[in-house]
Structure formats: structure tokens, C-alpha cells
Amino acid sequence: MSEKTSCDSKRARMLAKLRAGALGLGLTHKLADGKSGRRIYLDSTASTLQLGIVRDVVQKYLPHYANTHTSAHFSAKLSTREYAWAHSMALDFVGADARDYCCFFVGSGATGGINRVARTLARKRPERDVVIATVMEHHSNDLPHRKNFAKVVHAPLVAAESGFGAADVARIESALAEHSGRVNYVAVTGVSNVTGIINPVHDIAEAAHRHGAAILVDAAQMAAHVPVQMSGHKNPARDLDILCMSGHKIYAPSSPGAVVARRELFAGVEPDEVGGGMVDDVHLDRYMVTDKFPDREEAGTPNIVGAIALATALYALKKIGMEYIAAEENELIKAAIAELAKIKDVVIYGAADAECMRAGAVSFNIRGMHHSLTAAVLNDYFNIAVRNACFCAHPYVREMISEDLGEQMDENLSNEELEALAEMQRGMVRASFGIYNERRDAAALADAVRHIAANKEEYASHYRQGEDGEYAHTTFRFDSRPLFSARDEAQRWLEEGG
Numbered sequence: 001m002s003e004k005t006s007c008d009s010k011r012a013r014m015l016a017k018l019r020a021g022a023l024g025l026g027l028t029h030k031l032a033d034g035k036s037g038r039r040i041y042l043d044s045t046a047s048t049l050q051l052g053i054v055r056d057v058v059q060k061y062l063p064h065y066a067n068t069h070t071s072a073h074f075s076a077k078l079s080t081r082e083y084a085w086a087h088s089m090a091l092d093f094v095g096a097d098a099r100d101y102c103c104f105f106v107g108s109g110a111t112g113g114i115n116r117v118a119r120t121l122a123r124k125r126p127e128r129d130v131v132i133a134t135v136m137e138h139h140s141n142d143l144p145h146r147k148n149f150a151k152v153v154h155a156p157l158v159a160a161e162s163g164f165g166a167a168d169v170a171r172i173e174s175a176l177a178e179h180s181g182r183v184n185y186v187a188v189t190g191v192s193n194v195t196g197i198i199n200p201v202h203d204i205a206e207a208a209h210r211h212g213a214a215i216l217v218d219a220a221q222m223a224a225h226v227p228v229q230m231s232g233h234k235n236p237a238r239d240l241d242i243l244c245m246s247g248h249k250i251y252a253p254s255s256p257g258a259v260v261a262r263r264e265l266f267a268g269v270e271p272d273e274v275g276g277g278m279v280d281d282v283h284l285d286r287y288m289v290t291d292k293f294p295d296r297e298e299a300g301t302p303n304i305v306g307a308i309a310l311a312t313a314l315y316a317l318k319k320i321g322m323e324y325i326a327a328e329e330n331e332l333i334k335a336a337i338a339e340l341a342k343i344k345d346v347v348i349y350g351a352a353d354a355e356c357m358r359a360g361a362v363s364f365n366i367r368g369m370h371h372s373l374t375a376a377v378l379n380d381y382f383n384i385a386v387r388n389a390c391f392c393a394h395p396y397v398r399e400m401i402s403e404d405l406g407e408q409m410d411e412n413l414s415n416e417e418l419e420a421l422a423e424m425q426r427g428m429v430r431a432s433f434g435i436y437n438e439r440r441d442a443a444a445l446a447d448a449v450r451h452i453a454a455n456k457e458e459y460a461s462h463y464r465q466g467e468d469g470e471y472a473h474t475t476f477r478f479d480s481r482p483l484f485s486a487r488d489e490a491q492r493w494l495e496e497g498g
């Protein structure tokens, strides 16, 4: 056996183990037609399932849990060491040289990180009061810049033959030139949370650096699906300056957000958050902020367990190799798109695969069916968990829907019919994948969508649209309480054996 083959079979074994250990894969639910079915989880872009390895490692840590800001006792020393490992694991995972880059954890996922970046860099370089983003951004990589800067330019996307593609580097470069000397940074998502389209972040970095701007990559969707190398490129202009990622999208529970950034960008400016743990000394009339990273950016007691959980997931992914994982997932997403594309009345948003690469997610609609109805039927009759609506990326979703409506325009349609068509498609259905998904999941999705598309009226007859616009089954009800209730579990625990 060659070295590569033996290495690949080791990776395959580890990946199979990780997959098998994912929590909740075996869930079954009683469905609207009275049958029971295996839950197929296709909502990893919202939050991934949790991994058994993460649960087990965290469980072993918990008896040692203590605050990292204490150094006097054994458990605190252990916690401090493990928390430091979490930082170095995050740096390692995104290929950032620890001599030049720092990592710090924040609350509320990538959103917390991006807000921190926006607030800090607006103060660090106030003369640079413009941010360039793209039309594709999640609100979390758009609104923080709008709130903290004089202007945010939303650069258009490549207009490919088959639909909107990736971020258009030439248009970003023009915006940089137009606002020469004023652009603080270019903020771009690594992977779209709507279409899964992968952006050329290193080309964008080169463009930004040519104009003295930095680049911030929103890696909320990228980190779990695509290999990331922030520093060490042959051409240093291709290095990335700042990256934000989110634990709950990388197989770790809850939402520890992580920021990895060039130290120089966060040095020499008052940290955005102040409090315990980030000062060298405090007097009644003044305080001295420490120069040390990550301490100066982590005021207060951090989410120690969250950071260790995230680092455990990153370690596991890194051990298997993100190139390997990305190649496996690429086959899966291609298969899902190819199957969906064959179904009559299904529209898939974004440029076709040949024109740009995708990772993790695909969004679609069944023509003539409201996105909420499609998602509800997928859940209630097929136990396929997807998400619908606009995925916190309203401008992007609106652009793609308008484009599609334009294609459907028929001059014979009345205004009412046009209105109804627009209303029906004011959102999309998104299927998204994680390492635990297999070909059979993509096939099950395509089978279900094919069946729904062929029986629209029959399914629609079982649903009513509520005032909130969402569709609900007229007779079938789901009661979550028998499955899990924290209060009931707590009560049972207290009474057990007592």
C-alpha cells in the first residue's frame, strides 16, 4: 500500500468514526402520514449537529472546570492550560502564524467577532471610514460595518450566464480605487450561507492590500467546509488579516465566536471591552491595559468550556484534513445539486457549479409552491430538516429571486398573478450538509422534492398559511415535550432514587 493510500484510509476511518459519533443521527419522529422516519438533518448551515468526540472530551474536562483567571490551584492551572490550547488550536486550524496573529474568543458567534472588529478598527483607523462588502453578505457581516462606518459599499457579484456567482474581484477593486485612502477593510464571506458559493478570498486580499485596506473574512460557513490558510503565502499580499468563525457551525455546542487577527490591528488601540483580566494595573483615576494577547481582548470570564469544545472539534477536523473533508463534501453537494436540477419546476439559485465552486449549502424553490410550505412538507412528511425564508441575507436573496421572477415574467400574467408569484417566492428553501451527511441523504432530499413537486395541490390541501406567513398542517401537531424538556429532566434527576 502506498503512503498516500494508507494515509487516506486512515483519514477515511477517522471520518467514519466522527460521522458515526454525531449526536442525533438516529432520531426518528412520527410523521403526518402516521409513519415513522429517520430524521435527515440538512440544516448544518444554521447549526451543525454535535460530535460525540466533543461531548466526550468536554465531559472529561468538566470535573476539572475552574476559572482561568485563578492561578493558585490545580484545577485553575489545568483550565488555564487547556484554554490556552484552544487559542493555539484555532490559530493552527486557520493556518495563522502565532508570531504575527492572535486569537480571541467572544460571545455570540461570528456576529460577536465581526461587531468587535468593526468597533475596534473604526477607532483604530478613523480616517478610513469606508468598508467594502458584497451583496452576498449575511447581515452579521454587513450591519456591524454600517453601524460603525460612514459608508459601506456593497460590491456586486459576478453575473454568470446561469445566475449570480462569486464576489467580483474587479468590482471590489474599482470600489477600492473609487474610495482610495478611505477604505478600512474589505469584509467578505468565505462561503455564502445561501448558495454555498465559495469566494476568492485571497484574490480579494491582494486587491485590498494594493489599496492599503485590510481584509476581514467571515468564515462562519467557510471554516467547517473549506481549508483555510491565513498566512505564509508565497505572495504575502494574499495573506488574510482577520477571520471570524463560530463554534456552533463547526460541530461544537452553543456559540463561542473566535476572531483570528493580525496582532498589529488590535494593538495600540483601547480594547472595545474593558473589565477584569485585561489590565496590568488599576488605580482609582487610571488603568493600564495589558499588551498581552489574547488577554487584552478578553475582558471578563471567558466561555472556557465553549472554547475547549470548539478546539476539540477543530483538532478532529484538522487530524482528518480539511482538504480531504472538502473533497468528500464537494461530491455530496454536487450530487445534491445534480439530482435537484433534474426535477421539473425546481429552481436552484446562484450560478451553476461549473461557473463557481460551492460548499455546504444549496438553496432552491419549487415553482408554484411557497418556500414555507415546501419546508413544512419536507419536515412533516419526510422528516427532512431544512431551513426556509431569507437566511439573514435579504438583499442577496431578493436579488436572486428578482432575477428568477424576471425569467418567469409572462406578459399575459395579471398584476394579481404577478403579486402572488412574488409573494410565493419571497424566500427560498435551503438544504445544507455536514460531515455526517451521506449520498443517501442527498438522494432522499431529491426523492422528496420530486414527490412534492409532482403533488403540489395534494400537499397544499393539508396546510393553511398563518398570519406570520408560515404554513402549518391543519391536523398534524408536533409536541416536543415528550422528546425532551429540561425542566422535566431536572425534576426526574432530583427525584431519582430519592
Ligand SMILES: Cc1ncc(COP(=O)(O)O)c(C=O)c1O
Binding pocket: 045, 046, 108, 109, 110, 111, 112, 138, 140, 141, 189, 191, 192, 193, 218, 220, 221, 246, 247, 248, 255
Ligand atoms: C455567513 C454567515 N456569517 C455570519 C453568521 C452569524 O453567525 P453567528 O450566528 O454564529 O453569529 C452566519 C450565521 O448563519 C453566517 O451564515
